[in-house]
Amino acid sequence: MPTKRLVTIERHIIEQQKSFPQATGEFSALLYDIAFAAKVISREVRRAGLGDILGYTGSENVQGEQVRKLDEFADDVIYRAMDHTGRLCVLACEEREDIIPIPEEFKCGHYVLLYDPLDGSSNIDANVSIGTIFSIQRKISAGERGTLDDCLQPGHKQIGAGYVIYGSSTLLVYTAGLGVHGFTLDPTVGEFLLSHENIQIPKRGAIYSVNEGNTQNWDESMRRYIEYIKMPDKATGRPYSSRYIGSLVADFHRNLLYGGIFLYPADKKSPKGKLRVLYEVNPLAFLVEQAGGAASTGHQRILDIQPTDLHQRTPLIIGSLENVKEAETFLQGKR
Numbered sequence: 370m371p372t373k374r375l376v377t378i379e380r381h382i383i384e385q386q387k388s389f390p391q392a393t394g395e396f397s398a399l400l401y402d403i404a405f406a407a408k409v410i411s412r413e414v415r416r417a418g419l420g421d422i423l424g425y426t427g428s429e430n431v432q433g434e435q436v437r438k439l440d441e442f443a444d445d446v447i448y449r450a451m452d453h454t455g456r457l458c459v460l461a462c463e464e465r466e467d468i469i470p471i472p473e474e475f476k477c478g479h480y481v482l483l484y485d486p487l488d489g490s491s492n493i494d495a496n497v498s499i500g501t502i503f504s505i506q507r508k509i510s511a512g513e514r515g516t517l518d519d520c521l522q523p524g525h526k527q528i529g530a531g532y533v534i535y536g537s538s539t540l541l542v543y544t545a546g547l548g549v550h551g552f553t554l555d556p557t558v559g560e561f562l563l564s565h566e567n568i569q570i571p572k573r574g575a576i577y578s579v580n581e582g583n584t585q586n587w588d589e590s591m592r593r594y595i596e597y598i599k600m601p602d603k604a605t606g607r608p609y610s611s612r613y614i615g616s617l618v619a620d621f622h623r624n625l626l627y628g629g630i631f632l633y634p635a636d637k638k639s640p641k642g643k644l645r646v647l648y649e650v651n652p653l654a655f656l657v658e659q660a661g662g663a664a665s666t667g668h669q670r671i672l673d674i675q676p677t678d679l680h681q682r683t684p685l686i687i688g689s690l691e692n693v694k695e696a697e698t699f700l701q702g703k704r
């Protein structure tokens with residue numbers, strides 16, 4: 370069995386940079402910074418059950434959700450790894466109401482970082498996999514410092530995106546527009562090593578991920594689609610297996626590797642959907658398209674959404690190309 374090439378994420382980023390002749394190395398360095406922050410967060414997540422870091426801080430985030438200490442820690446680690454590097458002009462984070470400026474004493478760079486520091490954090494106490502999700506945009510505003518407009522760009526403008534999943538191992542998956550690549554953290558040496566080169570999502574999968582507890586809140590077309598995929602049909606691999614962890618990164622990562630579809634539609638409780646465009650949905654949509662899949666609101670390509678608010682939510686249908694297209698025919702009333 371030939372051994373795999375020993376490729377660290379740093380080496381992989383440098384190799385990818387060669388495809389961009391005009392690259393200055395600033396974007397590559399930004400990806401290193403993210404990998405560094407991921408190592409620090411991973412260490413703390415692994416210790417979560419040991420310290421007093423669990424439990425609520427008693428404070429709430431802009432979503433009105435209880436903020437757990439690990440969320441704050443992850444947010445703080447990412448910010449402190451980024452604020453002084455001169456690579457970013459502005460940041461925005463799911464846990465903070467407004468844009469996060471670069472402190473006056475530090476110079477600004479050409480990039481924007483949008484991130485969810487620890488998605489799925491309500492699962493921390495149950496030792497369920499959780500994740501960091503990030504999206505990188507270019508600065509488009511004229512001034513030296515970044516602005517809200519730099520953050521409110523459509524997903525198709527992203528130049529990088531990825532996630533870190535803190536599961537049975539810590540995995541960093543990213544794209545810079547040249548395919549999707551996964552790196553597993555070897556904690557003994559503190560390196561992310563290439564473990565999943567050029568991930569391609571199967572064109573059709575037999576897994577569906579949705580919170581069926583919301584069935585009564587869905588519209589009729591959504592209920593009909595879910596009933597359809599439960600009906601036996603060998604040609605389309607039905608009935609599918611239901612897999613729902615309730616941690617977006619974990620549900621997405623499994624479907625990316627095995628094929629399938631994840632759905633969080635709009636419903637009576639969340640008329641605009643639950644998941645956030647900038648910090649969760651755009652980065653995963655960029656990744657899934659780079660892996661040969663699709664991401665839609667049910668009516669529109671996710672990457673074409675023009676955001677108007679930092680914490681804008683959207684319905685999300687994401688996964689294998691054929692599964693998403695099939696779901697859209699139901700959600701658009703064509704079946």
Ligand code: P6P
Nearest residue numbers: 488489490491580615616617618
């Ligand atoms: P529900 C976690 O809170 C999260 O934001 C995503 O990670 C996850 O996919 C979703 O919410 C789960 O939501 O309503 O099914 O519990």
